Amino acid sequence: MKIENMNIYQVKPYANNPRINDEAVEYVANSIKRFGFRSPIVVDKNNVIIAGHTRFKAAQRLGLTQVPVICAKDLTDDQVKAYRLADNKSAEISKWDFEKLDIELDDIDMDMSQFGFDEMHFDLDLKDSGGDIDQEDEDDGYYGDARENTYNQYNLNDYDPNRTDGRFNIPTLAPIDYMPDELLGFNYATGSDEYEKGVHFFIDDYQFERLWRQPKKYFEILSRFDCMLTPDYSLYLDMPMAMKIWNVYRARMLGQMAQDRGIKVIPTLMYAEPDTYQFCFDGLPKHSTYATSTVGVIRDEEAKTIWIEGMEAAIKRLEPKNLLIYGSPIDFNYGDINVKHIEARKFENGKD
Known part of the structure; x- marks a missing residue:
C-alpha cells in the first residue's frame, strides 16, 4: 500500500x-x-x-x-x-510483560518519561499478584523475598539509623562548599552530554519519581555531571503533614545515597508553613552550600511570603555559607552569605 x-x-x-x-x-x-x-x-x-x-x-x-x-x-x-x-x-x-519491559528500559540511556513511562509502576519481583502468604510460601523462602522486595521498594538497604537526625530519623548529609556555574533539569539530563553542568530537580515531582524507584540506574547517569542538587519534592500547604515528612525524608535519603557513591551533592532547601520547620531542616549540615528556587514565587504573594519566612528560618538554623538560587532574584537581605543566581530556563520548568 x-x-x-x-x-x-x-x-x-x-x-x-x-x-x-x-x-x-x-x-x-x-x-x-x-x-x-x-x-x-x-x-x-x-x-x-x-x-x-x-x-x-x-x-x-x-x-x-x-x-x-x-x-x-x-x-x-x-x-x-x-x-x-x-x-x-x-x-x-494488549498487555505488557513487565519483566521484559524493565530489562528494555534499563538498557536505554534516554529519558523515557517523555513517552509516558514514568507513570508506569512495575512490581516485577512478586511471586503473584495478591493473596495472603501461606505456610508453604513462608517455608520455601517467599516471605524472605517479600521482605527484600519491600526493602528495595523503599531503599531501606541504604538506610543507616546511625546517620539520621531528628524525631523522624531524617538521613543526614555532609556539608559541601561548592557552586556550579550552570544547571540542567533532571528531565533533560538523562539524554544530555552537558556534563559540565549540575543537575537540578526544580521540576514537577512526577518527572523525577523514577529516581526513587531506580536510584542505582540514575545515580550512574548523575555521576557523570558536575554535581546534583537533592530532589525538590513538593511540600504543598494542603498536603497531609505525613506526606511532607515523607518527601523531606526521601530527598535527604537520596542525597545521602548519592554522596555515598561519590557524587557531589548540594542540599535543596525544602519548607512550607512554619509547622514544617520542626523537621524540614533535619539532616542538613551547618555552614554548607544550599540551593533553592524562586520559580513561581515572584508573582504569588503568598508563595513569596512563605519563601521569605522559610529562608529566614533556614538561615537562622543552618547558617549557610553559599546559596545557589535558581530563578529571578527576590528582595531579601542574605547578610554575608555568598549568593549566586542562575536564570531559570522556562522550557525546562514544570513548576513555573
Whole structure:
C-alpha cells in the first residue's frame, strides 16, 4: 500500500471517534519529535481518519504542515467503521510483560518519561499478584523475598539509623562548599552530554519519581555531571503533614545515597508553613552550600511570603555559607552569605 505525504489541512478527523486520546498526545508528539513520523495515518477515500487520531493531534501540536498517510480506498463504509474500532480495541487488549519491559528500559540511556513511562509502576519481583502468604510460601523462602522486595521498594538497604537526625530519623548529609556555574533539569539530563553542568530537580515531582524507584540506574547517569542538587519534592500547604515528612525524608535519603557513591551533592532547601520547620531542616549540615528556587514565587504573594519566612528560618538554623538560587532574584537581605543566581530556563520548568 502506498504511503504519501498529505497536507495536514486535507486530513479530516472522524467526528464520532469513540477513542479518548488527549492525554496521550504529548507523548506521541515527543515520539515524533525524537524519532520522526514512522507510523502513517490511515484515511478513507474522503481523507477522513480511520486510524491515527492521536498522531494527527500530535502533528498539529508540533506545527507540521504535512503528514504521511495511507489511503484505504478499497474499504467499504462498514469496513472502515469496523477497522476503526478494531484498531483501537487491539491496543486496549494488549498487555505488557513487565519483566521484559524493565530489562528494555534499563538498557536505554534516554529519558523515557517523555513517552509516558514514568507513570508506569512495575512490581516485577512478586511471586503473584495478591493473596495472603501461606505456610508453604513462608517455608520455601517467599516471605524472605517479600521482605527484600519491600526493602528495595523503599531503599531501606541504604538506610543507616546511625546517620539520621531528628524525631523522624531524617538521613543526614555532609556539608559541601561548592557552586556550579550552570544547571540542567533532571528531565533533560538523562539524554544530555552537558556534563559540565549540575543537575537540578526544580521540576514537577512526577518527572523525577523514577529516581526513587531506580536510584542505582540514575545515580550512574548523575555521576557523570558536575554535581546534583537533592530532589525538590513538593511540600504543598494542603498536603497531609505525613506526606511532607515523607518527601523531606526521601530527598535527604537520596542525597545521602548519592554522596555515598561519590557524587557531589548540594542540599535543596525544602519548607512550607512554619509547622514544617520542626523537621524540614533535619539532616542538613551547618555552614554548607544550599540551593533553592524562586520559580513561581515572584508573582504569588503568598508563595513569596512563605519563601521569605522559610529562608529566614533556614538561615537562622543552618547558617549557610553559599546559596545557589535558581530563578529571578527576590528582595531579601542574605547578610554575608555568598549568593549566586542562575536564570531559570522556562522550557525546562514544570513548576513555573
